[in-house]
Amino acid sequence: IETKNDKELKTLMDDFHYADIAEILDELNLEQAMYVIKLLDSETTSDILMELDEDNREKVLKNLSAKEIAEEIEELDTDDAADMIAELPEERQKAVIDQIEDEDHRAEITELLAYDEDVAGGLMAKELVKVYETWTVAGCLRRIRGQAKDVKRVHSIYVVDKQERLIGRLSLKDLITAKSEQKIADIYISSVDYVNVNEDAEEVAKIMAKYDLEAIPVVESDENKVLLGRITIDDIVDVLKEEADKDYQLAAGISKDVEADDSIWQLTRARLPWLILGLFGGLGSVFIMESYEEALNSYKELFFFTPLIAAMAGNVGVQSSAIIVQGLANDIVKGSLLSRLLKEVGLSLINGAVLGILVILFGFVMDMQFNFSMTIAISMMSVIIIAALIGTFVPIILDKRGIDPAIATGPFITTSNDIFGIFLFFYIAKLILGF
Amino acid sequence: IETKNDKELKTLMDDFHYADIAEILDELNLEQAMYVIKLLDSETTSDILMELDEDNREKVLKNLSAKEIAEEIEELDTDDAADMIAELPEERQKAVIDQIEDEDHRAEITELLAYDEDVAGGLMAKELVKVYETWTVAGCLRRIRGQAKDVKRVHSIYVVDKQERLIGRLSLKDLITAKSEQKIADIYISSVDYVNVNEDAEEVAKIMAKYDLEAIPVVESDENKVLLGRITIDDIVDVLKEEADKDYQLAAGISKDVEADDSIWQLTRARLPWLILGLFGGLGSVFIMESYEEALNSYKELFFFTPLIAAMAGNVGVQSSAIIVQGLANDIVKGSLLSRLLKEVGLSLINGAVLGILVILFGFVMDMQFNFSMTIAISMMSVIIIAALIGTFVPIILDKRGIDPAIATGPFITTSNDIFGIFLFFYIAKLILGF
Structure with a gap:
């Protein structure tokens, strides 16, 4: 063609x-x-x-x-x-x-x-239908026809006073059903949700989703509510999608917003930093194992279990942090830190016990010393508990300090948990087996 | 209170x-x-x-x-x-x-x-404003006032023929600006987006987001377009949020939809299965290392590097799969499989080379044999390439078979890459060092 x-x-x-x-x-x-x-x-x-x-x-x-x-x-x-x-x-x-x-x-x-x-002002459009409280319904309808030409979709009609300050809203439906000689001041609805122009975009998305709004007016500030623009739900859909994509990518160890079809160079810049972080973590565990080298003579199998321990620490940490990051994003993380701590410990004890029993069964099948497989099971349980606590509390602490907790998911948690986990594993094994 | x-x-x-x-x-x-x-x-x-x-x-x-x-x-x-x-x-x-x-x-x-x-029928509401093409504007306005009472927000007015089949739409704005004696048949817009009642909810969300729709009518089938209901954008916002949450949780190794405040039992059921998968992976690598036990005498440091190799394989795999899963979700994975394969290999070569150089530098500092650190760098590069390929193609294959590719992210990719990675690492090291 x-x-x-x-x-x-x-x-x-x-x-x-x-x-x-x-x-x-x-x-x-x-x-x-x-x-x-x-x-x-x-x-x-x-x-x-x-x-x-x-x-x-x-x-x-x-x-x-x-x-x-x-x-x-x-x-x-x-x-x-x-x-x-x-x-x-x-x-x-x-x-x-x-x-x-x-x-x-x-x-x-x-x-x-x-x-x-990423603030309300960056999302808003100037196109909106605005009426003054002093107008009549008939005059209003006439003028709206003029204003509406520039506005693709009329969501709400905003009512302002003489100083251009937002004082309420009017639905098209109400306007059609009202008598033509009525004053706007008599029929408008004074309860109106609004955001100020410097409100965070994510916060605007939350408010619109919570109150099921399809458009929200933007005002200059909470004190001086001069109407500046309006944000429509389709822009919010984009904000939500971007936010979700960003969190997902951070959890997978990808910084910056990249797509499958971006260039190799863009993809490398987004991925390599996290891999280098992982590399340093891995080199850290090389150090730890070297310091326990003497155990090689009597308990060489300990070293065969290190990838298992690292994987467990990583998986548990990512699970815990993902749940907390989502909870923080949806404002549903409530209750005291102590009760959250007890819950994570309880959860890890259950998971750890089940996994520990599986390890001991594996030991039976493989004809390992009971004493040895018990050691592995116990250290693994401790690693799981610590990993869960790190995964839970690092995001909470970051959030309290005003840092996006999503950066603490994925490789960050995995890497730190790998090192901690392997160290703890050898430390506890040494305590029990005494090498 | x-x-x-x-x-x-x-x-x-x-x-x-x-x-x-x-x-x-x-x-x-x-x-x-x-x-x-x-x-x-x-x-x-x-x-x-x-x-x-x-x-x-x-x-x-x-x-x-x-x-x-x-x-x-x-x-x-x-x-x-x-x-x-x-x-x-x-x-x-x-x-x-x-x-x-x-x-x-x-x-x-x-x-x-x-x-x-999870189909359009499950999202739609029966409340809508419907007019027959034979009505006049005046009659229409009168009747709309009646219908609109039941409808919280009028998005679009749908125009149907005598058999209740959707033939077009009418915007409130057009209706207000039209002359009252005109027939609906003369002023309606015949191009109207719609979905059929059995359309997948995610697909509906995609269509509405793509065309920036705030409501979409639902019809019985593509052949027989009887108007059944309408779906509004606020329901789609919920679908998008749920979908994003689900993918995020799967990437973190959490099945079922759980929240931070769910009971310990619910959380365990969502998390434990993935941990057990990870455990089996870890036990698999125990086997692999045992089979290379003889290397312990001459190259015991190889074993110290296993957590590093496993972490690299896991991180690279998750990155690749996350990008592909997002790309598939947004329909932007284009081009042939071969070009994608070449791209992943190229990307992995760049990342692998940088990381390999860092490992060799580390070797210098630690006074390792050059030959040994070179071996580690080369095997690590191979592991990274294979991990990227697995991470890329497993989701693509699942998607082609109609399985949600998101389940292949997170622990699934990490675990399989751990095993493959460690096996490949020892295999290549043996080839080079010859133990």
């Missing part, structure tokens, strides 16, 4: 949703993608651009002039427009902004660019 | 949002919670019940009669109502349904109960 018929291709594309076209473009090479983009009108291409993979969007934008980008930007909602500009190199940002013809749009985008992307 | 003043407590509670009251109740004991619930009216309590923690809701429902539950159910939307009934023991389900007074509501709930909870 590619290099043949302009008209045919265009009619074909017109039938597709922009998200589908974006998916097709992601598969094409740059030259082909540019060809398709130039063919379509800017209303469609601006939506397509937003749906493209970030790397591909960057490449396409490089091939467009500042003026062309500005034309795309004019078609976008202010939040998407600001996001797209923020991705450009700094010197191009100014050039593109200067090319935006609509002055209001330009001012709004410039305002949004000032906010950090 | 608790056992003192009914009236005061009630006025206090009236100021709270139901989600906040639910949070407070989750903290109270059952007796206190029941006291508060009986105090409030059923409109509020039904919402509170839906927000309660699942375990607590179960306890509260046990303490209510079938008639009382039926009263709560009548206040809920059909989707929430069906979810709540589905949680009850089977014999109570019938009793509660029989007590629902509103016949339509009862029929709708019974219909929804028939669907599996």
